[in-house]
Amino acid sequence: MDLTQLEMFNAVAETGSISAAAAKVHRVPSNLTTRIKQLEADLGVDLFIRENQRLRLAPAGHSFLSYSKRILALVDEARMAVSGDEPHGFLMLGSLESTAAVRIPGILALFNQRFPKIQLSLATGPSGDQIDGVLDGRLSAAFVDGPVMHPSLEGISVYEEEMVIVAPAGHVMITDARQVSEASIYAFRANCSYRRHFESWFHSQQSAPGKIHEMESYHGMLACVIAGAGIALMPRSMLETMPGSHQVSISALPEEWRFLKTWLIWRRGAKTRQLDAFIGLLEQTP
Known part of the structure; x- marks a missing residue:
């Protein structure tokens, strides 16, 4: 096994x-085919499932991919450390949609100015998706609802x-889940931590929401609420940025349910120089 094979x-x-x-x-296909087969022979497993002209990762390939990315990232970091060059390479971030929309646009812009040699990408989605992305190596780090208690992860609040x-506008102030028992809920998919938080609030008061309608964006949720079709839970910081926020009734959750922490997480022992640069900037920004 060598670095070229991993690339x-x-x-x-x-x-x-x-x-x-x-x-x-920048290789010929026949060379690539040979080197991949050699890598599989060396490891003693099939890394890909071959389907006509397409290849998709086998279960062993998914596991190996995270290690391959980490090895190449460490090699890149070692080269930078001994050469004294400014950080370069890739930083693949994941984020909750609300965090991406409200909290980090300025930091991302500043990061691109300070570290122009780092190619930064951003993917948004529920916390569950972001955690999976960090664990399987698709993401360098991710902003999620925390804290995250996983032995393979570490992070900061x-x-x-x-x-x-x-x-909907004109709705009485909601102070008890039983007031909206059986109400239709608009939320992200089941692996969204905010959705789980909302459901847990209902259950803590021996109540239950009505049908949960899965949406792809906060804007879609807000439009449904404005139309009188149900209720939703979202960060106040996100709500206040959206047109139409003045057309709804807003109720705070009870104090013990009211606040949630957003964490930046990464795979334990896999903090790269690029991620260090981002964290440093994050800690400097109010």
């Missing part, structure tokens, strides 16, 4: 195609969010 493996994993991967790493119940 080839990563390229095939990302593109799902020998020809596309060959173009990406960065923001506090006030969670509010959003109801």
Whole structure:
């Protein structure tokens, strides 16, 4: 096994195609095919499931990908450390949609100015998706609802969010879950930590929400609430940025349910120089 094989493996994993991967790493397809087969023979497992002209990761390939990315990142970091160069390479961040929309745009812009050689990418989604992305190596780090108690992860608390119940205009102030028992709820998918928080609040008061309608954005949730179709839970900081926020009734959760912490998490022992640069900037920014 050598670094070239790992680079080839990563390229095939990302593109799902020998020809596309060959173009990406500037090799001929036949060479790539041979080197991937040698890597599989060396490891004693099939890394890919071959389907016609496409390749998709086998279970062993998914496991190996996170290690391959970490090895290449460490090599890149070692080169930078001995050469004295400013950080460069890739930083793949994940984030909750609300955090991406409200909390970090200025930091991302400043990071791009300070570290122009680092290629930064951002993916948004529920906490569950972001945690999975960090664990399997697709993401360098992610902003999630925390704290996250996982032996393979570490992180820092960065923001506090006030969670509010959003109801149609004119709705009485909601102080008890039984007031909205059986009400339709608009929320993200089941692996959204905010959705779980809302459901837990209902259950803590021996109540239950009505049908949960899964949405893809806060804007969609807000539109449904304005139309009188149900209620939603969202960070106040997010709500206040959206057109139409004045057209709803806003209720704060009870104190013990009101605030949630947002954490930046990364894989334990896998903090890269690029991530260190981002954390340093994050800690300097009010």
